[in-house]
Amino acid sequence: MSAGKLPADRADPLQHARSPNRTFGPQPPGAQFEVVGKRSRKVDAAGKATGEARYTDDLALPGMLHGKTLRSPHPHARIKRIDTAKAEALPGVLGVVTGAEMPVRFGVIPWTQDETALAVDKVRFIGDPVAAVAAVDEETAQAALRLIEVDYELLTPLFDPAEALARKDVVIHEGNKHGNVTKEVLLEFGDPDGALARSDFVVEDDYEFHGTAHAPIETHVALARYGSDGVLTLWSATQIPHYVHRELARVLDLPAPQIRVIQPHLGGAFGGKSDPFSLEFCAAKLAIKTRRPVKFLYTREEEFYAHRGRHPMQMRFKTGMTKDGRLTAVDSKILIDGGAYSSFGLVTTYYSGQLLTGPHDLPNYRFHSTRVFTNKPPCGPKRGHGSVQPRFALEVQLDRLAEKAGLDPIEVRRRNFQGAYTTTVNGQRVTSNGFDQCLAQVEAASGWKARRGKLGRGKGLGCAGSMYISGTNYCVYPNDMPQAGIQIKVDRSGLVTVFSGASDIGQGSNTVVATIVAEELGLRLEDVRVVAADSDLCPVDLGAYSSRITFMVGNAAIHAARKLRKLVQQAVAEEWGVAPERVALAGGFAFDLEERARVVSSAKAFHLAEAKFETLGATGSYNTPNLGGDYRGGTIGASPAYSFTACVAEVDVDLETGEVRVPHVWTSHDCGRALNPVLVEGQIEGSAYMGFGEVFLESHAVNQYGLTTRPNLLDYTIPTALDCPEFHASIVESLDPEGPYGAKEAGEGPLHPTIPAIANAIHDACGIWLTKLPFTPAKVLAALQAKAKADAASGGTRGGASGGASGGALGGDQGGKR
């Protein structure tokens, strides 16, 4: 690892191949924060509350056609013949497209591009797109799909990842180097075998994480227009407009400057819209073919086929501890069910191991993760990408070891706290780290010390901790350009417009950008307008994934705005004949710090600067420093800063029915500086909610025929207002030296500990260790019965109340296979 000496300015691109890592420290630009840290309203909230905000399906163009996708009814088959003649002849049909017309493979990771817009030669899961139609209305398009003739030669499907790994005779992707293995990573740090052998306590268990879906309320939707100027415009519900832009150019063989990608308001994503998707290519291709605008809106059922949900993982974990509660080593072996395509799977495979080396000091570590293809809808990144599953296993094992050592679970985590400014065993640089304060907050808020063990029969408390990245320095496609860019324009009215490449997917990135620019230029929030995620107007940002936007785009925004701030201060200072340091910018004014009566409006200050210098504008950018371990994959999961979370859950287990109620979840999250605490709380609450849903309710189930069995929101049960616990969010601000004003991520980290905290609370409540998600009443009941049998056999009579005694049965498995 080398920090690398980076240039202060990238004026000479030949000399400095990599753009510099510029950060500004946690201090305010002026004497105190004026906008940052306030509970301000979101810049786009009013329009969302009134229905004015336009989402992609709210857009309509004259002459617009409606697109529909024909999908495979078979999980694994070769396409022998496709005949679209009858569909094309149907009145009202203006265009039909098949895979042969778009054979170029794409995929978000350049090394694993294995998708085509529509199937070429082969289909790999039930729901794989085969052909697409554009017609005057949806009904006609639907009727046309029924007229497309496809002859399939059925192939043996593989649904079980272990079978997919073992079978050499059935290959889902011909040409793949390693059978059905999409990625295998084995990394070892320190001496895990020796450390485990020397440990006072060792636990080894199998854990299972089922598949879950993002289920955003807005389904995938794309609208394409091919103009007479030869420009293709695509409006899409995507969280990665830049990658979509690149892939459209490749697949459609169009020059990239002729393509414009716009992400309108977006109705939820959670990682589910961070791949390029079939409908984006089909809408574009059909718009070109028909010379009419074409819109595709996925049905709720299609949303479940597009998927990219959380990977099911089978995890064997072995963890050791000393008598005094120090973690000695972790050894994990993980089989990851990837579904039919690679998606982000290369990264998932690394993340399943790389992101487990904090907030607990882990001195010895091995992980061996293998992702395999199966004939099911493809998995991908879902909130807390790759690490939510192993975090569940690790945090439950920590509680098992704490019990063996006779220690309080929170105390064990406290003793293993890795601290700030350290390097993890896998070479990740940790800067700010407020995990100890997170623990203290949830311990106090939940009444842990006073209440644990005293809640009564079937009731309990459990805790867990976690870490997550604030973006990584692994750029999806290799280049030396910045990861994030900002451009600012100043109007003579006093309005400042910020052009941001970042995708606001509801998390509030436009508000974050406006907050930062308002802070730097001394403006009110309403004097800043953000134009975002439009490839014609905005500088490139890589997208809303890996929790990267606040950190990276935030730093880029400071970089750009501070240049302008200096110009404005200098111009006003010269006008007044004072030193620039005396000119303060705040609240829509520029004033003299020493003679407070001397004041001009921000608009007037901009006029002075424009007169003195030139048309006002600025750009800013951010790139990560060189980070990560010096080994293959060492940069994957290497982040400029990590967020940390502690969680306590309270449960109430019905010992007769196995039903678990969760009255409260307390989550404390270290997000560095909270640029807007309301937004941070919203991310914490929403994360805890999503984790809660995965524990009990949600399962992306696929049956023995490969059919997705719950492709709707009635059967795929996401929590309703009546299901949810009370979520209590609190914030720890361990100011990060490189984050924008010290900020780090908040969108994904807080999900992680929810799941193991609930598992640990169930153990506290009734003495069972559940190892296989989701925790259905049937599984809980089976574990309770197994425990009762074991207790009877050993003569033990442990009751259901909370307690620290050892033992307890492993969770029984009655769940359906994914």
Next chain:
Amino acid sequence: MTAETRILRLHVNGSDVDVAAPSHWTLLEVVRYRLGLTGTKQGCDKGDCGACTLLVDGRARLSCITLAGDAVGHRVTTIEGLVTKDGLDLLQRTFDEAGALQCGFCQPGMIVAARACLDAKPEATRAEVKEALASNLCRCTGYTKIFEAVEQAVRAGRAAHTNGPASLVGDSAALAGGRR
């Protein structure tokens, strides 16, 4: 296709409007694609998610499973109809002030469902609010700030009842504790 097209006289957001639409179209399709009132959203098109909720005679209805023809002779209010010459509905403001809007896609349906709830029960408790919003799925917030927004509106409504309408804006702004 050769679906029968009918002219429907609907009463939407206070005005009569004649709409030509295929007879099998839902109220959701008509308000979105004929009237351009795209504030009402489609999330599932089968009555599972609540994003399409609007008001029919003041009661929350799932417009994706309501035939447009069945709305003839009834008062239809969409999210756009909650904005009057006096400004935004109290709930539209409290949802904003409480930070209840993340992606915002479920919120038009959520806000009109909350409006129907408070019109029926101006002093709704949290349990009653949860019950009233149970058919409206939100994937972003965990509902916490949505409940807070409705409770804020209950308090502001109570204050307005006591002090007259002038206090409405002030109270809800004060409760949010925020300036922009």
